[in-house]
Amino acid sequence: MTETNEPRLMVGALIRDPYDRIFVQRRSASRRLFPGCWDVVGGAVEEGESLLDALHREVTEETGWQLRQVLARVMHEEWTANGRRHVESDYVVEVDGDLSSPQLERDKHTEFAWVTAEEVSMLDENARRGGSNFIKDAVVAAHAWLADEAGKRRTAV
Structure with a gap:
């Protein structure tokens, strides 16, 4: 494997349901990165793949569902794991x-869970397991965007 200083591109799908809950899934204890932590659907963008193509593939691979619509990008952050830089768009x-x-x-x-805006504190568990608040921050950003959009719909009526 060739060493590279280029960051690894990542995508995350903050899947919403009709009740504006966000889907999370627990990583198995045997995973090398962030074992036992809550995560969103997503992963690395493969060579030659666009971010949208990666979103479609990851949603299908990890859930069996089909991506219907991208509503908004709510996070674009850099993080490091095992000495490798990652740039993630959620x-x-x-x-x-x-x-x-x-x-x-x-x-x-x-396992999986659907998280309401009031339940995001359950994701604090990730930091206690040696992870970070990244997933919680992404879910909070998704809920903030959904609340803002709901407010816009109410004022437009």
Whole structure:
């Protein structure tokens, strides 16, 4: 493998349901990065792939759902893990499929939850497990965007 100083491009899908909850899934204890932590759907952008293509692929691979619509990019951050820089773009998205029954990659994710704006403190657990507040910050950003959009719809009526 060739060493590179180029950051690894990452995407995250902050999947919303009709109740404006955001989908999270727990990484399995055997994962090298952030074992046992809550995560959003997403991953690395493969060579030759656009960010949107990566979002489509990751949503399908990790849940079995199909990406229907990208609503907004709510985060664009850099982070480091195992000495490698990552640049991640996280998007609020809507999907098609049975939202009550995601097809988790069981070797990678062990459970899932739908998180309301009032429940984001459950994601504090990540920092206690050696992770960070990155996922919580992304979910909070998604909820803030959703609340702002709901406010715009109310004032437009």
